[in-house]
Structure formats: structure tokens, C-alpha cells
Amino acid sequence: MEKLSVIGIGYVGLVSSVGFATLGHKVVGMDKDKRKIEKLKRGELPFYEKGLGEYLVEVMNKGLLEFTDDVEYAVKDTRYIFIAVNTPMDEDGSADLSQLLEAGKSIGKYMNTFAILTVRSTAPVGSLEALENVLESEGKIRGKDYELAYNPEFLREGTGIYDFLNPSRIVVGADSPEIAEEIMKLYEKINAPKLKTSIKDAQLIKYASNAFLAARVSFINEIASICESMGADVFTVAEGMGLDPRIGRRYLSPGPGYGGPCLPKDLMALIRMSEESGYHPEFLEAIHRKNESQIRKIIWKVKGFMGGVLINKTVGVLGLTFKPNTDDVRNSLSIPIITRLLKMGAKVRAYDPMGNENAKSIFPDDVVICDTVKDVFKDADLILILTAWEEFANLSWKDMEGVVRNHIIVDAVGILRNKVPEGWKVWMIGRGYL
Numbered sequence: 001m002e003k004l005s006v007i008g009i010g011y012v013g014l015v016s017s018v019g020f021a022t023l024g025h026k027v028v029g030m031d032k033d034k035r036k037i038e039k040l041k042r043g044e045l046p047f048y049e050k051g052l053g054e055y056l057v058e059v060m061n062k063g064l065l066e067f068t069d070d071v072e073y074a075v076k077d078t079r080y081i082f083i084a085v086n087t088p089m090d091e092d093g094s095a096d097l098s099q100l101l102e103a104g105k106s107i108g109k110y111m112n113t114f115a116i117l118t119v120r121s122t123a124p125v126g127s128l129e130a131l132e133n134v135l136e137s138e139g140k141i142r143g144k145d146y147e148l149a150y151n152p153e154f155l156r157e158g159t160g161i162y163d164f165l166n167p168s169r170i171v172v173g174a175d176s177p178e179i180a181e182e183i184m185k186l187y188e189k190i191n192a193p194k195l196k197t198s199i200k201d202a203q204l205i206k207y208a209s210n211a212f213l214a215a216r217v218s219f220i221n222e223i224a225s226i227c228e229s230m231g232a233d234v235f236t237v238a239e240g241m242g243l244d245p246r247i248g249r250r251y252l253s254p255g256p257g258y259g260g261p262c263l264p265k266d267l268m269a270l271i272r273m274s275e276e277s278g279y280h281p282e283f284l285e286a287i288h289r290k291n292e293s294q295i296r297k298i299i300w301k302v303k304g305f306m307g308g309v310l311i312n313k314t315v316g317v318l319g320l321t322f323k324p325n326t327d328d329v330r331n332s333l334s335i336p337i338i339t340r341l342l343k344m345g346a347k348v349r350a351y352d353p354m355g356n357e358n359a360k361s362i363f364p365d366d367v368v369i370c371d372t373v374k375d376v377f378k379d380a381d382l383i384l385i386l387t388a389w390e391e392f393a394n395l396s397w398k399d400m401e402g403v404v405r406n407h408i409i410v411d412a413v414g415i416l417r418n419k420v421p422e423g424w425k426v427w428m429i430g431r432g433y434l
């Protein structure tokens with residue numbers, strides 16, 4: 001059993017803390033957000049994540065996981081310090097390192113024994129050198145007082161703890177094999193391919209993986225448009241493609257594009273990183289452009305059904321989160337789509353099974369967030385489905401007929417593909433007008 005600390009208890013930090021404690025380590029989770037820490041101390045999750053709550057309570061009851069907002073307490077006498085703060089997108093598309101550097105500074109201030117600082121945040125090439133500078137300003141010298149490592153996280157929100165305990169691979173980048181081995185040892189109970197690399201390679205493994213997933217989404221959206229223009233069915237095409245083991249089925253679901261807290265920002269950061277190093281990544285830019293045009297495409301479909309004018313039309317939106325089975329609305333494509341509809345004069349009523357609360361703080365006040373699906377349909381001129389929640393596949397469309405003004409659906413995710421409602425005009429991604 002090793003004692004370790006995790007700085008930054010967001011999705012990645014909390015899943016890592018609970019995961020490491022489940023592996024039998026003694027973990028201190030530290031976050032500067034006092035309200036979040038108070039909640040966690042009571043054994044409550046600060047966000048929805050399937051199955052994580054049970055693991056959290058179990059490790060807390062065993063005394064293997066505690067939470068604090070005191071960075072000194074978290075890093076004092078600690079050899080393994082993991083950093084999992086956010087690296088959001090800066091205005092120019094590069095990764096904003098301010099949280100990482102702020103965390104590094106506070107760690108540097110209180111570190112009192114040799115430590116291995118392992119970054120779990122998605123952090124670009126060059127960021128660990130910036131971290132080193134910050135630690136130096138606190139009088140801590142790399143190699144003498146501490147070492148750095150990079151251990152990217154590949155979890156998917158919604159299955160975070162499962163992914164931590166059953167990862168596709170564990171990657172540790174470090175300057176020396178001994179440091180990489182020490183970090184790897186913390187995962188010794190996990191049976192997965194384990195890859196020890198340089199820090200740069202580990203950083204690029206993370207960025208390239210996310211760029212590849214984004215590429216798959218943009219690719220299938222391209223094929224969806226081709227299918228629509230030829231009268232083919234993208235869902236059948238994707239199924240047939242996915243049966244090839246060289247291709248696989250994952251990330252071949254057409255929709256409004258890739259959103260969420262990782263893919264958009266990581267692709268942009270890779271583009272910026274690449275440009276700064278002297279290479280112009282045309283292919284990555286095309287992935288991004290396709291994602292942007294997908295947003296416009298969905299808006300055009302809505303506009304087309306409304307005769308080109310959205311003023312005083314009511315659009316009922318089903319789904320706000322960036323994907324189903326999460327309450328996360330960060331960078332969800334519902335945000336630019338709804339914002340644009342509002343700008344064009346539409347009224348928007350929206351509902352999400354899990355994301356309503358988070359949406360209230362992100363969406364403009366003029367979006368009416370509804371407590372029930374039925375509320376969304378009230379006086380709606382068109383229903384727009386933006387997230388593939390299973391709940392929407394099983395709706396009783398017949399019951400809604402007396403509530404809406406028009407029987408029109410734009411299904412931007414294809415959730416109705418197996419049960420297209422009768423008596424409604426439907427446009428579906430990858431199939432066109434039905």
C-alpha cells in the first residue's frame with residue numbers, strides 16, 4: 001500500500017482517487033473547491049457518474065480515501081502526487097495551462113520530501129517544462145527535490161470507474177525507466193497492456209488518440225451526408241463497416257458532431273501544438289471543419305422545415321448533454337445549436353434526462369428548461385433531438401400529438417431509427433427525409 005495524493009477532484013481526479021483507493025492505496029484527494037470537498041466528505045458525488053458512488057462509499061468506509069481543500073496536508077510527506085486539474089481550451093485553441101501551473105506552484109510551496117509529480121491532465125508537449133519553471137520559482141529543483149511523469153487518462157465519462165479498473169492500456173511517460181516503473185507499480189493489480197515511454201510520446205499518445213476518435217466521428221458524418229444524398233442508410237453502412245476488425249464499430253455514430261470536455265479542445269490543442277512546431281496539420285483541420293459544418297447542417301434542417309424563418313417559432317429540444325448517460329454539458333454541441341436558433345428568433349424549450357441542472361448555468365436564460373419531456377412538446381413547431389438518450393427511442397409519440405403545433409421531428413442522432421413514429425414528418429441524420 002502506498003500513500004498518494006490527487007490534486008484536482010473533477011471527473012478524472014475523482015475517478016482516479018476512488019480507483020487508486022480501490023486498488024488498495026491510501027489516497028488523499030485535494031480540490032480548491034470547498035463546496036465540492038464538503039460534499040465528498042459526506043460521501044456524495046459532485047456529479048453523476050454511474051457506479052462511482054458505491055465505490056466511493058466503500059473506500060471511504062475502509063479509511064482508504066479522504067478529501068481535503070488543504071494542499072499542504074495533501075502533499076506533505078507524500079511521494080506520489082497526481083495532478084488532474086483541467087486544461088481547457090484557450091482563446092486561440094491551445095491548451096490553457098493556468099490551472100496546471102497554479103496547482104504546480106502550490107505543490108512546490110509545500111512539498112517537503114522527494115516526490116514524483118505525475119500529470120494525469122491532458123497536457124501538451126512543453127507543459128511539463130512550464131511546470132518545472134513554476135516549481136523552480138518555489139525553490140524546488142527537478143532531479144533533486146522531485147521528478148515529473150505523465151500518465152494520461154483514457155476514461156469515458158459514464159463508465160469512468162470501470163475504465164480505470166479495466167483500462168485498454170496504461171501509459172506512463174518519464175525521463176527514466178526507474179521513475180516510469182515506480183508509477184507503473186501503483187497499477188500492478190491491473191491486468192492491461194502497460195507502455196513505458198518518453199514524456200513527449202505519452203503526451204502525443206493521448207492527443208493522437210483523441211484526434212483519431214474525432215476523425216472517426218467526422219468521417220461517419222461525412223458518410224451520413226453521402227448516404228442522405230443517395231438514399232442509403234448510414235446505420236446499416238456503419239454496421240457493415242464496423243464488422244471489419246480493422247475498423248470496429250465504436251465512434252461510428254453519426255450526429256451533430258463530437259463535443260464534450262475532451263475531443264474538441266484536444267484536437268484544437270494538437271493543431272496549435274503542431275503549428276507551433278512548424279507543421280501545418282491539414283488533415284486535423286479538416287476534421288475540425290467538418291465538425292463545424294455539421295452544426296450548420298442541423299440548423300439548416302430546422303430552418304428548412306420552418307420555411308426559412310424562425311421568428312416566433314418554438315423548437316422543442318430533446319437532449320442537452322454531449323452524449324447519453326452523463327450529466328456533462330461542457331462543450332456539448334447543443335450549446336452552439338441552441339444559441340444560433342435563439343439568435344435567429346426561435347423560442348427554445350429543452351429537456352435532458354440528466355443534464356437539466358448543469359444546463360441551467362450554461363445556456364442563455366431565455367431557454368426554457370423543462371422538467372418533463374411532455375413540457376418540451378407544448379406548442380412546439382418542431383422537435384429537435386440532439387442527444388441519443390434511450391428514453392427518447394421509447395417515447396410515446398402518439399401521446400404528444402395533441403400537445404405540439406406541428407408533427408415535425410429533426411432527429412440529429414438517429415435515435416428513432418428502429419421505430420420511426422407514424423404520422424410525423426421526420427428528417428433523420430444519415431437517412432434524410434422519411
Ligand SMILES: NC(=O)c1ccc[n+]([C@@H]2O[C@H](COP(=O)([O-])OP(=O)(O)OC[C@H]3O[C@@H](n4cnc5c(N)ncnc54)[C@H](O)[C@@H]3O)[C@@H](O)[C@H]2O)c1
Nearest residue numbers: 008009010011012031032033085086087099103121122153
Ligand atoms: N472528463 C473526461 O472525460 C476526461 C477524460 C480523460 C482526460 N481528461 C483530462 O483530464 C483533465 C481534467 O478533466 P476533468 O474533466 O476532470 O476536469 P474538471 O474541470 O472536472 O476538474 C478539474 C478540477 O480541478 C480543480 N482545480 C483547479 N485548479 C486547482 C488547484 N490549483 N488546486 C486544486 N484543485 C484545482 C477544479 O476545482 C476541478 O474540481 C483535463 O486535462 C482533461 O482534458 C478528462
